[in-house]
Amino acid sequence: MATSAPRAGDLSATLQLLRDGRPRTRAELATLSGQARSTVAMRVDQLLSSGLVAPTGEAASTGGRPPATFAFNPAARVVLAVDLGATHARVAVTDLAATVLAEHLEVVAIAEGPEVVLDLVARVAHDLLARTGRSASELVGVGVGLPGPVDHETGRPTNPPIMPGWDGADVAGRLQELLGPAPVPVPVLVDNDVNVMALGEHAAEFRDVDHLLFVKVATGIGAGIISDGGIRRGAQGAAGDLGHVAVPGGPAVVCRCGNTGCLEAVASGRAVAAELAAHGLAASTSTEAVALVRAGDLTATAAVREAGRRLGSVLAVCVSMLNPSVIVIGGSLAEAGEHLLAGIREVVYRRSLPLATQHLRIVTSRTGGRAGVLGASTMAIEHVLAGETLDALI
Amino acid sequence: MATSAPRAGDLSATLQLLRDGRPRTRAELATLSGQARSTVAMRVDQLLSSGLVAPTGEAASTGGRPPATFAFNPAARVVLAVDLGATHARVAVTDLAATVLAEHLEVVAIAEGPEVVLDLVARVAHDLLARTGRSASELVGVGVGLPGPVDHETGRPTNPPIMPGWDGADVAGRLQELLGPAPVPVPVLVDNDVNVMALGEHAAEFRDVDHLLFVKVATGIGAGIISDGGIRRGAQGAAGDLGHVAVPGGPAVVCRCGNTGCLEAVASGRAVAAELAAHGLAASTSTEAVALVRAGDLTATAAVREAGRRLGSVLAVCVSMLNPSVIVIGGSLAEAGEHLLAGIREVVYRRSLPLATQHLRIVTSRTGGRAGVLGASTMAIEHVLAGETLDALI
Incomplete structure (x- = not known):
């Protein structure tokens, strides 16, 4: 028997x-x-x-x-971590504890389409494997973060607004081809960049926290939700898509989506830069707005703080809804640091229930630009070492 | 070995x-x-x-x-399901499939305090067991829903605003004493009423849905969140506490919490009734407001629809955040039916991302007044039949 x-x-x-x-x-x-x-x-x-x-x-x-x-x-093995943004590809080879062994950052427009971008990723991957002295046969999993909505089950982007040519693209299949040949195709896990950043920040810095909200404030705005220790993607993988919610008490600015008063239209890096440009300041991106704040420009500081308040009035709803222990603010506008946080905290603590804010911490990302690759690595490792998929490695 | x-x-x-x-x-x-x-x-x-x-x-x-x-x-065994509201106690004996074998509804003010209310619950429980011909030794679990925040781990209420005398009360311990004597104390699971209603609606009507939001609109407003098939309580068990979030674009009515423009102050049954009373109509409760709607009163219908819009503007944030498949509206104001739903739908569909609303259903509760006991029963059964706790039954 x-x-x-x-x-x-x-x-x-x-x-x-x-x-x-x-x-x-x-x-x-x-x-x-x-x-x-x-x-x-x-x-x-x-x-x-x-x-x-x-x-x-x-x-x-x-x-x-x-x-x-x-x-x-x-x-014993390695995984490949890929963090694709609107204008960058960050690729890393990590071990099975998500420790980065080698990484490379390349400037590339996601709008170049999946053929160009994934070819580049595969080339960088082969270079990084060579640099770390590991062979493709030691690669047991790939994690990919994309700057748009993704159907996590199939790994395909779903009508991503800033990714022309990527709608429904078989990202996993293409990477398997490019990284092969292997007797068994290596598992490729794909998710949107903010979910991946939430995973990375959680795994690297807040492993003991079960309820965490990661909010990326850059050209766009989105959130990744960790609840009861796991990422929550919702029914269509659209959970955390906060960019176009209405800001309570916010100005009625028309958004590129056609609605008015969307969070992205009044509190993103792009919105802050546009506000500063209207004041005659030289800012067209988040990064330039942050540079003005760092240079001590008072108009820029006030604009970032006000953007923080607008974020805070939406995050107050999220706090009442989800009761997280930690909110991590990431993305390029987060580099404005305490000015943005001060605005967020001001409104979240005023507009949320005492029970929900009693132990709430609101902090900027500690992993910074690495949240994406750390999360992509973690996503691949957890998949590979869990359950039945492990049998294939033995 | x-x-x-x-x-x-x-x-x-x-x-x-x-x-x-x-x-x-x-x-x-x-x-x-x-x-x-x-x-x-x-x-x-x-x-x-x-x-x-x-x-x-x-x-x-x-x-x-x-x-x-x-x-x-x-x-083979029975569980006790207890649904306590501001002014009622509904107690049921169910089998291990959450089928109600006997139930009883008693009018009692929660403000009478835990001694009076739990004594009553125990007396009703013994009566119901006798009526169904089951002995106390066949009782293997108790589920309790309370109208306030509860620390689910300890089963104790946490500063519940409408429950004087209940703060920190050992609800589980007291019920174990009253329902005993048993060789092993029967497990008692306690949660807030809206989480319990969400569990009940999910188990009874939407078992195939993994992402469901149950919103109770009565004297107060609160939500229970089912995500990836499980109830999400947040770090302090305060998740879903929507009553005091600011309504985007809502009127600046002062709320009893001290803030202005809270959802509860502009869209609860109490708020609608107050608005109707200001128009000279005879309404002081949700139930009376609903009666006016049912009688075809146009002022009441318009007020309920506007309350729906205000709910909708907060629920649109929740939809973007959580991407549920189903939103179930329960509580006494939900009995106004399509008028309330129409207002909610109008704003949720206008203010949410197409990806998140593509397959979203917004419906009124199908379990009605029974959501609470069904959920309390389900909560107890899942606990008793899961994992190690089952060994005690064998």
Whole structure:
């Protein structure tokens, strides 16, 4: 009778117990998992032979031969992390703990279309693998963030407004072709850039927080939602798409979407830059607006703070709705730092319930420009090391 | 070696496979679970002896003795479902499929405090158990919805505004005392009424929907969020507390919380009634406002529709944020039906992204007054039949 056949996911469960990096003995793993020692011994052998788990030495003996200890070995394989923005491609090779081994930033317009951009990504990927001395066969997963709505199940963009030529494109399939040939196509996970940044910030800086909102304030505005420890994408993957909600009490500026008073029309980097330009200041982008703030320009400082208040009046609704512990503000306008945060905090703390703001922290991104690649790496690793997909690696 | 010791949760996993009510053979369960037949046979025996699974007959034979089939037996035990509102207590005894076996509605002010109200609940519970011919020993769980914020982990209310005397009250402990004596105290799950209503509506009417928002519009306004199939409570259990968010474009009415323009101050049943009273109409409650709408009063109809628009402008933010498939409107003002929905739909469809509203349905509650007890029952059943807690029943 096949009593020894492991259930799908059992290997992954054993590996999860080792992912904190602490060396453990077979006996400790048996106790932690509640499984029989013979079962645990078999799984440890499989994980050892794959290299995903490595021997770390011996535990203190309680008499007799000291038992061997093992730990997760994140260097065993690599993943590719791809962060595509409106005008950049940031590509990284990381280990299985999302530690960046090599990365490259290239200026490229997403509007060049999927052929050009994905070709570039694949070329950079091969270069980075060569630089780190890893072969394509060691690549076990790819994570990609795109600047538009994505159907996460299929990895295809859905009517992305700033990505001509990408609607419905098979991003995963194309990357598999370009990164191949492999006996089994490497899994490619695709999501929108803000969800990926939320994952990256959460994994790198707020692993102990179960409820986090990541808000990107750049040319556009969007949010990634972590709730009960997981990313929440909603029914069509459109969750967090805050750019075109109406700002309570905001000015009735006409938005490029046709509505008036949209958040993006009154609080994005583009909106702030337009306001400053109207005052005769030299600003046409978020970055230039931020440079004026950093130079101490009072008009720019006041405009960024007011943009913060407008963001705050929408985020107050999000706080009442989702009750997060942390709101992380990222994107280029976040580089204006405390001036933007001060405006946000002013309104969020005034307009939210005391119970929801009691322990709420509102901070700027700590991962900065790396949130995207860290999140893309994390997304790929979690997929690869979870459940049945792990069996393919062993 | 203890190779036969089941892991915590294994019994539950076997039971989950049977919860759809379809009869299955041991061989089918082994295939579905990927477990050894000997293991499955042992677990089926345990479940049969507990009564949670019952024999249903024999499958078609493929030669030899036809194999026996088994199915989940929801009648094996009962749970108690308690829905407490500002002025009512609805108590039900249900089976393990959340089917109501007996229920009772009593008018009681929550402001009487926990001693009076929970004593009443316990007395009604004993009556209902007697009426259904079940003993207290068959009671395996209790679910309670309370009209205020609740720390779901401890089951204690947290500064509930309309529940004097309840702050920090040990609702679970007191009910365990009153419903005892039992060798093991029965698990009591407590949550706020809107989360419980969302669970009830979801379980009874929208089981195939993973993203649902339940909005209660009564004296107050609140929402329960189902995302990726689970209720999302947020960091302090305050998620969905929409009553005091600012309404974009709404009138600057002063709210009892001290802020101006809160949703509750301009779109609740109380707010609509106050508006109608100011027009000289006889309305002081949601129910009276709804009665005027039903009688065809044009002022009342217009006021309810305008309340719908104000709700819609906040719900549009929620739609962009959470991208639900279904919004269910419940609570007493929802009984105004299409007039309220029309106002909500008008603004949500105008102010949300096409991707998020493409497949969005906005409907009134189908469970009506029963959403609370159905949800309380579901909350208790899911807890009792999940994971390790099941072992205590066997």
